[in-house]
Amino acid sequence: MSKIQWTDVTDNPIHLIKPDGKHGGHWCKKISPGCANCYAEAQNQKPFYGWASMRPYTGNRPTLFLLNLDILNSWSRQRAPKKHFVCSMTDLFGDWVATEWQFEIFDAMVAAPKQTFQVLTKRPQIALKSIEEYCQINGLEKLPSNIWVGVSVESQQYADERIPVLFQVPAHIRFLSVEPLLEQVFLPLENISWVIVGGESGSHARLCRVEWIQSVVNQCQKSGVPVFVKQLGARSSITLQDSKGGDISEFPKSLQVRNFPKLKVEV
Numbered sequence: 501m502s503k504i505q506w507t508d509v510t511d512n513p514i515h516l517i518k519p520d521g522k523h524g525g526h527w528c529k530k531i532s533p534g535c536a537n538c539y540a541e542a543q544n545q546k547p548f549y550g551w552a553s554m555r556p557y558t559g560n561r562p563t564l565f566l567l568n569l570d571i572l573n574s575w576s577r578q579r580a581p582k583k584h585f586v587c588s589m590t591d592l593f594g595d596w597v598a599t600e601w602q603f604e605i606f607d608a609m610v611a612a613p614k615q616t617f618q619v620l621t622k623r624p625q626i627a628l629k630s631i632e633e634y635c636q637i638n639g640l641e642k643l644p645s646n647i648w649v650g651v652s653v654e655s656q657q658y659a660d661e662r663i664p665v666l667f668q669v670p671a672h673i674r675f676l677s678v679e680p681l682l683e684q685v686f687l688p689l690e691n692i693s694w695v696i697v698g699g700e701s702g703s704h705a706r707l708c709r710v711e712w713i714q715s716v717v718n719q720c721q722k723s724g725v726p727v728f729v730k731q732l733g734a735r736s737s738i739t740l741q742d743s744k745g746g747d748i749s750e751f752p753k754s755l756q757v758r759n760f761p762k763l764k765v766e767v
């Protein structure tokens with residue numbers, strides 16, 4: 501099970517491969533201020549994990565990548581329904597990821613309708629192009645409802661840039677991960693099925709004011725959008741015992757909200 505409260509498991513079919521054929525860690529490219537303290541990069545730099553490549557998430561892409569077909573093939577065999585956060589250690593829509601790999605991943609998701617797949621990106625333009633092309637090739641109007649597509653938003657600038665592109669993505673469930681929340685944001689919420697919100701964790705966490713989180717919760721509730729308050733962050737404006745500010749019992753009552761999208765959708 502994942503420690504990320506809004507999913508059940510994380511699956512990373514794209515990773516590096518070492519010369520001896522073993523798992524060689526992960527890579528992604530930082531793209532905006534929300535990436536500054538990327539947890540995936542931090543994990544990838546810990547020798548504790550035998551697979552860690554120790555590469556920073558900057559510079560040019562490494563040459564050795566592997567699309568792990570075992571992970572993809574396992575999805576349709578799984579009986580118990582689970583939520584899978586796919587590519588939690590990178591961005592499926594990075595410009596270093598071949599479109600054919602994205603399509604192979606979609607194919608495996610489509611073949612596993614009992615499973616729910618959560619795909620999150622900071623590159624919605626590439627996601628839009630890829631998903632439109634996939635739907636066109638496969639005669640689909642939209643991705644099936646077990647594939648949720650979301651964008652990460654950390655500030656007003658990126659809300660304004662990324663959310664309008666997400667609106668155009670042909671998916672039944674479009675969602676926002678407003679994390680790490682770095683300032684007050686106002687979100688356009690039409691056609692958004694779900695919002696996750698939270699402050700930053702880690703030793704370099706930046707300030708997150710509870711009023712900013714409260715504002716997101718209020719906006720969602722006013723618009724009838726399910727909202728999931730993940731954590732108040734390691735540097736909250738209120739004092740908390742939990743190091744990530746993720747213990748819901750410590751949240752102000754009005755922020756003790758962890759809802760999921762309504763799954764009754766047109767198919």
Ligand code: SF4
Pocket residue numbers: 528529530531534535538539540541557588589590591622
């Ligand atoms: S897009 Fe995500 S995984 Fe990639 S560097 Fe940014 S925070 Fe890390």
